[in-house]
Amino acid sequence: MVDYTEQQEELRELAREKNALIIAHNYQRPEIQDVAHFTGDSLELSRMAAGTDADIILFCGVHFMAETAHILSPQKKVLLAELKAGCPMADMITAEDLVKLKGEHPQALVVAYVNTSAAVKAETDICCTSANAATVVANIPEGREIIFIPDRNLGHYVEQKTGRELIKWQGYCPTHEYITAADIRRTREERPDAVVLAHPECLPEVQEIADSLESTSGMIRYARESAASSFIIATEMGLNHRLQKENPGKQFITPTRKAICPNMKMTTLPKALATLREERYEIRLDEEIRSRALAAVEAMVSYT
Ligand code: SF4
Numbered sequence: 001m002v003d004y005t006e007q008q009e010e011l012r013e014l015a016r017e018k019n020a021l022i023i024a025h026n027y028q029r030p031e032i033q034d035v036a037h038f039t040g041d042s043l044e045l046s047r048m049a050a051g052t053d054a055d056i057i058l059f060c061g062v063h064f065m066a067e068t069a070h071i072l073s074p075q076k077k078v079l080l081a082e083l084k085a086g087c088p089m090a091d092m093i094t095a096e097d098l099v100k101l102k103g104e105h106p107q108a109l110v111v112a113y114v115n116t117s118a119a120v121k122a123e124t125d126i127c128c129t130s131a132n133a134a135t136v137v138a139n140i141p142e143g144r145e146i147i148f149i150p151d152r153n154l155g156h157y158v159e160q161k162t163g164r165e166l167i168k169w170q171g172y173c174p175t176h177e178y179i180t181a182a183d184i185r186r187t188r189e190e191r192p193d194a195v196v197l198a199h200p201e202c203l204p205e206v207q208e209i210a211d212s213l214e215s216t217s218g219m220i221r222y223a224r225e226s227a228a229s230s231f232i233i234a235t236e237m238g239l240n241h242r243l244q245k246e247n248p249g250k251q252f253i254t255p256t257r258k259a260i261c262p263n264m265k266m267t268t269l270p271k272a273l274a275t276l277r278e279e280r281y282e283i284r285l286d287e288e289i290r291s292r293a294l295a296a297v298e299a300m301v302s303y304t
Contacts, residue, residue: 004031007269011035014276020056021049022272025065026216027238027264032060032272039242041216043114043129043297046072058276059283060267062087066283067118071293081272083281085263087115092171093150095119101147105167108145111136112296113154115173118285120149121293127300130154130200131215134161136303153177157200157207176201178258179234184209187232187255194253197222198234206234223247236261
């Protein structure tokens with residue numbers, strides 16, 4: 001076991017000196033989650049950071065997340081701990097792709113999962129998270145066409161929940177698509193007592209057989225409140241660290257070792273330290289893009 005204490009103390013000390021806030025997504029490496037001031041999902045973290053008086057936000061996550069933090073906190077300096085960490089799903093749709101699709105459906109409202117670039121958000125009407133996507137869509141007047149981007153699996157989940165038909169972009173998260181129904185069935189046979197929690201980014205075949213479909217924050221709540229003592233967690237493996245830490249008496253089982261997001265794991269303690277020390281990898285947006293993207297994020301509130 002590697003001892004990270006010294007580097008973690010160094011990073012916390014540097015953060016104190018610079019009045020910086022360290023935030024880490026639930027899928028980050030354990031040693032990064034442990035050193036962060038806050039862990040959570042992308043929008044939750046960006047909102048939390050906006051409510052603090054920190055001068056610098058060190059975002060341990062992927063590119064669109066740091067953009068979202070900047071959208072909500074333009075006066076703070078937002079640093080992405082590892083600049084190369086992107087999101088393949090967010091990269092599956094560009095602003096040009098979306099403009100073209102809107103041209104084909106001029107009456108449609110565009111609902112975009114937060115896992116999109118700021119340029120795509122700027123072309124969007126309403127943002128959503130995996131936790132509120134179904135509510136957002138359910139609150140759009142009946143009969144209105146809806147374009148849903150970029151995740152076809154979250155789109156499928158929303159269609160099932162709301163009975164609405166969506167014009168779905170065919171993007172997906174490669175990490176979640178590695179989890180198959182066969183993985184779930186096999187793990188369930190080994191552990192028939194375990195509750196299966198799946199993220200709606202999983203394939204429809206996995207969604208169908210899960211006991212409950214939950215966002216990462218939903219899984220955290222479910223595990224805390226449930227009387228069950230073991231859970232099969234169908235999402236990126238990094239979440240298990242937090243689940244285990246918060247529920248030491250319960251057991252969290254991964255259905256496949258393939259459910260690892262390589263982009264999320266690019267951030268290491270030495271890289272985070274160097275980024276904060278040098279104040280490198282600042283994420284800034286053109287002000288016009290930022291304010292249009294902000295309007296889409298704010299619109300979400302009125303649809304939930
Ligand atoms: S887990 Fe999937 S959605 Fe999340 S950053 Fe990685 S590729 Fe993107």
